[in-house]
Amino acid sequence: MTDTNRRPLILIVAVMLTAILGGLAIGLGGSAFAADDYDDQIDKYQDQIDEAEDGLSDANADQDAAQKRADELSSALEDTDAKIIEASEKLDALEAQIEPLEAAVAAAKEAVEAAIVEQGIVADKLAAAEAQDAAITAQIAEDEERVQELQSRVAAIARESYKGGSAEASLGIVFGAADEDEFVDEFTAQQSAARVQASTLAELDEIAAVNRNRGARQEAVRDYITELKAQADALVIERQEKEQAAEDAKAALDVKLAEAQEVKDYLESQRQTYLAQQAENEALQAQLRDQVAALFAAKKAAQEGKSDAEDAKAEAEAEAARKAAEEAAKSNGGAASASGYFAYPTKNVYITSSYGMRYHPIYHYWRLHAGTDFRAYCGTPIYASAPGTVEWAKTVPGFGNQVMLDHGTVGGDYVMSSYNHLTRFAVSSGQKVSRGQLLGYSGNTGSSTACHLHFEMYVNGSTVNPMSML
Numbered sequence: 074m075t076d077t078n079r080r081p082l083i084l085i086v087a088v089m090l091t092a093i094l095g096g097l098a099i100g101l102g103g104s105a106f107a108a109d110d111y112d113d114q115i116d117k118y119q120d121q122i123d124e125a126e127d128g129l130s131d132a133n134a135d136q137d138a139a140q141k142r143a144d145e146l147s148s149a150l151e152d153t154d155a156k157i158i159e160a161s162e163k164l165d166a167l168e169a170q171i172e173p174l175e176a177a178v179a180a181a182k183e184a185v186e187a188a189i190v191e192q193g194i195v196a197d198k199l200a201a202a203e204a205q206d207a208a209i210t211a212q213i214a215e216d217e218e219r220v221q222e223l224q225s226r227v228a229a230i231a232r233e234s235y236k237g238g239s240a241e242a243s244l245g246i247v248f249g250a251a252d253e254d255e256f257v258d259e260f261t262a263q264q265s266a267a268r269v270q271a272s273t274l275a276e277l278d279e280i281a282a283v284n285r286n287r288g289a290r291q292e293a294v295r296d297y298i299t300e301l302k303a304q305a306d307a308l309v310i311e312r313q314e315k316e317q318a319a320e321d322a323k324a325a326l327d328v329k330l331a332e333a334q335e336v337k338d339y340l341e342s343q344r345q346t347y348l349a350q351q352a353e354n355e356a357l358q359a360q361l362r363d364q365v366a367a368l369f370a371a372k373k374a375a376q377e378g379k380s381d382a383e384d385a386k387a388e389a390e391a392e393a394a395r396k397a398a399e400e401a402a403k404s405n406g407g408a409a410s411a412s413g414y415f416a417y418p419t420k421n422v423y424i425t426s427s428y429g430m431r432y433h434p435i436y437h438y439w440r441l442h443a444g445t446d447f448r449a450y451c452g453t454p455i456y457a458s459a460p461g462t463v464e465w466a467k468t469v470p471g472f473g474n475q476v477m478l479d480h481g482t483v484g485g486d487y488v489m490s491s492y493n494h495l496t497r498f499a500v501s502s503g504q505k506v507s508r509g510q511l512l513g514y515s516g517n518t519g520s521s522t523a524c525h526l527h528f529e530m531y532v533n534g535s536t537v538n539p540m541s542m543l
Contacts, residue, residue, distance in 0.1 A: 205294050209290060223280075362536065368464070368489070372487055424448075425446045427538075446526065455495060458490050461481065466498045469493075472520075
């Protein structure tokens with residue numbers, strides 16, 4: 074191939090290489106730009122995700138707080154008759170309706186008062202306009218009397234001035250005069266009459282002009298009076314409507330107030346009955362705790378009568394039981410506690426009400442809540458918190474179906490635990506149980522408003538906060 078043929082080929086290859094490299098550079102640049110753009114979008118979407126997660130977290134926190142308040146209220150209302158709770162809820166609903174009704178009554182009264190004020194303003198304007206109309210009418214009437222008087226004067230002057238009606242009569246003033254003085258007097262009289270006539274006519278013209286203005290002003294005043302009367306009539310209707318609205322609002326409020334008072338009267342009528350029932354219930358529960366205390370005293374007396382060898386044996390057995398309980402917690406029953414000996418009596422631990430004084434939201438008094446309430450829906454399995462012997466599995470007033478476990482001496486203290494409001498039992502009196510063994514199923518027996526577990530612990534015969542042991 075000659076150099077002449079080779080040169081165009083080299084040029085073509087060079088151009089193609091330039092195009093390819095240029096396109097590659099553009100492609101790489103475009104890719105870099107697109108990557109940056111995608112990063113920005115990813116960051117934007119991530120920000121949106123973060124905001125959504127924050128909102129969800131806040132919503133969950135609000136939901137948890139609301140659930141906790143509901144649980145606390147439900148626990149506070151435990152042992153309360155359903156009719157009393159229903160009446161209290163009805164009263165709350167009525168009071169929520171009463172507040173806006175009271176506001177509506179107040180607003181309606183204000184509207185009536187405003188209508189009365191507006192009526193008064195219009196009435197004052199109407200009275201002033203009518204007074205102005207009367208004054209103009211009086212002025213016009215007075216001017217009409219003056220006009221009649223002036224017209225009579227002009228007529229009299231005209232009659233005297235133009236008697237005879239001829240030029241000779243006028244010349245008679247000059248030639249008929251007996252002397253010069255008579256002529257002067259008569260001529261002066263004639264001039265005076267002319268001036269009076271001219272003055273009278275001018276005054277008549279002025280009165281006519283003034284009365285025309287007064288007439289125009291009076292017409293405007295009477296139009297204004299007509300308008301004010303229409304406003305006054307409309308305000309009467311508006312006031313009547315507002316008064317009716319106020320009466321209707323007051324009637325609606327009175328109905329709700331009467332309903333609320335009826336519910337309050339019912340709640341008050343039930344107060345003494347409820348308090349008496351609670352006193353009886355608490356007395357029965359006190360008897361139970363006295364029974365536990367008596368068991369403790371009997372056990373303690375029996376324990377004190379044992380020999381040192383028996384004491385050592387009992388301590389060794391308790392230590393062995395504690396270690397066995399720790400091993401059992403890994404595979405058995407309820408969730409393990411921090412202490413390692415006593416476990417939670419439910420697998421899913423959710424506390425709805427703690428140990429301590431509880432305020433009744435309806436009857437406003439304090440009483441001891443001597444245990445911990447765990448959320449346990451109807452039929453939830455309930456487990457032994459620690460190894461022990463079933464002292465009893467029976468129905469106890471207030472507590473419903475109850476399992477009482479005797480755990481013996483633990484760390485030098487005599488400990489028992491009770492599991493309350495069960496729907497049915499899985500153990501019987503005298504039975505020995507291991508930690509985490511099924512005792513029964515949660516329910517709503519006894520004085521309870523909903524299925525849950527009321528869990529109590531007794532140390533040396535007295536109730537203690539279970540959370541101090543778990």
